Amino acid sequence: MRKKYAVLTLLMTIVPALLAGCQSDGEQGPATSTQESSAGSGYNGKDQLKITDKPITVTLFYAFGGNGAPKGDMPAWRETAKITNVAMKNVANESITEEKQAFNTMLSSGDLPDLIHGQRDTINPIISQGALIPLDDLIAKQAPNIQKFLADYPEARRAGAGPDGKLYTLTGTLGGEPGKALPSMGFFIRQDWLNKLGLKAPTTLDEYKKALYAFRQQDPNGNGKQDEVPYFYRDKGIRPLLQLWGANHEWYVGKDDKVHHGKAEPEYRAALKELSQWYKDGIIDPEIFTRGSQARQFLLGNNLGGATIDWFGSTAAVNDAVKAQVPAINFVAMAPPADVTGKVKFNHTREPIHSYAWGISAQAKDPVTVIRYMDFFFSPTGERLMNFGLEGTHYELVNNEPVPKPVALSHSGGFPNFLRSIGAGYEIGRRGSLAGELNSMNDIGKNGFTMYQKSNWLAKPFPVLTFTAEEKKTIDNAMVNLTPFLDEYEQKGLMGAQDVDATWDKHLEEMNKMNLQKVLDAYNSAYARYKAESK
Template sequence: MGGLVMKVKKMVSLSSALVLSSSLVLTACGSKDNASSGGDGGKTAAPTDISISVISYADEFIDETNSLWQEFEKKTNTKLKINWISATTFEDKINVLLASGNLPDLTFVEDITAAPVGPQIRNMIKQGAFWDLTPFLKDYPNLTSPEMKETIEKSKIDGKNYTIPRYYPSYGGGVFPILRKDWLDKLGLKMPETVDEFYNTLKAFKEKDPDGNGKADTIGYAASPAYMGFMYNVFNDTQGVWKLRDGQLHSILTEDASKDAMLWIKKAYDDGLFPADFAILNFSQINDAFQSGKAGGGGYAMNNAFSRLAPIQKVDPKADLMPITSLTGPKGNKYTPSGSPFYGHYLIPKKVSEDKVKKILAFMDYGYSKEGNKLARYGIPGVHYNEENGNIVATEQAKKDKVMTNLMDSIFHEINEYSAVAAAGMPADFYARQKQIVDERKKVKVAKPDEGLISEAYNKYYSEIKKKADDMRTKVIVGKASLEEYDKFIADLKADPNMQLITKEINEAYQASLKK
């Protein structure tokens, strides 16, 4: 979560962001009605037009002809124009959108801290390009409910709410292995708990004919270098990109443990446990490999254990997917991904009138009501699902209307500590297993020592530094660079003035945070 998409090779320049921030001037727009957080709308007023851009992990996108889309319009008295942006191309397209100066009423961004987009957004906020929503939020009970309190508080910038954070539970998300449990069972293997067991499991998936067709045509794990990034955290016993050691924060780019993680990935690559095009696969290609029925696992948030299952079951009806709870690294410490209580932010540009800001907030408030949350997650009761013995049972119409891909849930995530592991149509026993894994993950506490820390040097230089480090790692993994070349690269990186400035600033921010 956060995620979860490939990094792009280009960044929009800071000057583009500043040009944009000066161009987003206040204009009078919006209609006279008010979307209701209670869902009844203004029956006599004209609907409020709301344009939205948001990330989506679906393979197909719905439009205004979809019944669920129309139901949201009806409940909130709005006319929606939604631009679904594929996760594969999101960062590239959001940069183009920011540079264009033609932002929708609600613009979703994944991160307002890290480069490349974060620094641009923060500069735009300083320039007055987006609304400060702090004075308005008190009037929207669902956005400020006890369940959203931590989400709203932790998403503040300099003590103010410039964004509407998208709720996401702290556990259950993040890129982490999901494995073919039916293959484990067939080969007599247990769910791996250590990095060594994980390696041996993937090797068995490749070599022991788990699909039983008598051919050597299976893949251990569907991934690219970016989607093996969790291994660097496992080996470093930390969340994020910084490691607390001896009272100081150190970049995991330069840690010895990261070299060990890289060598683990290289060994797996050398043994053919990844797809042949491992070095260059994008998100959709990884999905294709995973859903082909020929891969033993892939890295996803936990809900994908069910949402990715249907394509695999078309190949093998007995297929079953199960997330790994945690992995124990070389030092004996358990790791599982966890994060902030939100994933992504919505911003409202200043070109939107104050009257319309309130209508947009009412729309979002409805989405975070119990009714709106349930509608976004499961669709229209009696149409897309029925409740049987307290369980949600999806209908065939849910499949036709693509409710199961959770597109509307991309806008408002369900407020539920288990929402990252659920999906429409998930059987009760499957959901119970998912919840049990989350409960076990909650017992694994791995700190993210740089959470909330800001460094201008980091925002300015880190993205390019990390790209170079990622490129070097990939070259070593696929045999295009030697370990001697890698060691020299790391030595040069430690001596790099920009890297040293980043480390200095982030440690100053860390020490300052300890005094608060």
């Protein structure tokens, strides 16, 4: 009943606002089914990319988050309009930089743009509320590039499907191969410290532990003090280290082909118990819960930090940033140490598709034009434009491969931020390119990324699941309390404020009282649908 009421409420808000939406420049009018004829009949997604004979403006909601947002007057979008004859107007409130707040403000206004963009877990729930239209028929008739993309990346179809199995949103890729995980972070260690202490790069958990203890006890920074911080992390807690005990920090699919929460499993208990001893012995940063995002820069810049697990590009770049203070620093990526079972793996990976998506709203007056517009970004021309900018201005073709020009590579914020400055690089529905990420890295970063990418260590990411409105409500209602509860237990256990073995059984009881099992049931229900759709 609540679900029906939510749908009715949204539709009552949407219907009076039908004057919003994609329109011919300079005129407005009521939505009509005959507006399909406004789209130029010559568009084929390949060598004919002009979508309409008459200039059209498509409205888009794309929140102005931490990385900004695309605007229609940016070079990449002006070029898109020049090619397609379709301009873009971003209607998001630029003064609201918190994405969910901006998204909810747009929805509550009842005035929906042609295209709605957002995080997949934010945008998918509005499917059941009637705010988006199904795309299957439009794609089959009007979007050849999207058809090929969905065939190449079946996980993208699953990510954009509603509970009825129809496709409502389109995501994009980060680059890489379909079905294969992408590296995100990796193990980093002070090679200069290893050399000074006569140690080899560790290849097992035991060797990793010995190296970290040596960093603490043998004064590798040479200042005569026991001030080294062997392991640090920019985020709170011990999440990346858990994999060395076969533990998971969140949701995962177990050997029984069921969804579990890692922090309710015995492997997590074993990891937390051992790591609490590391913390007691000074191996783990004593300020790991409070030091924050500047931990890496501060500890390496002061020649105190020994190892971490972090993103390749930005972590490798610290070598250059602190070279003046620490001339001998050589902070390099290393292979993951074999875990307690002897297996070499790395859990912190990325799925090939990114976490954002966009869809056509129920108020769009000309869905044909909009789906062709979306299709353009999956064309080779649109893909290259959004991955590299404008040919001749931002990149040159060398042996038919785009090579960024100095203006792009010398940007103070790196290549990804350069792309955003011209309106490219944003996470719309399109094929991404790893070139943008690699172009922003120094040699240490590139070598680490490539080492992980070419390996067989990368664990398959947790699958993209689509939840019903009721499942989403169950999960949200429980996790709002469970998440801080789990975080608090980890902090107390690590810091020795409570004994892990003595409190574990009671901890599990409390988790179940807080409806963990209901959340697991919701996840497993969604996972069952995922498996059925994958056959």
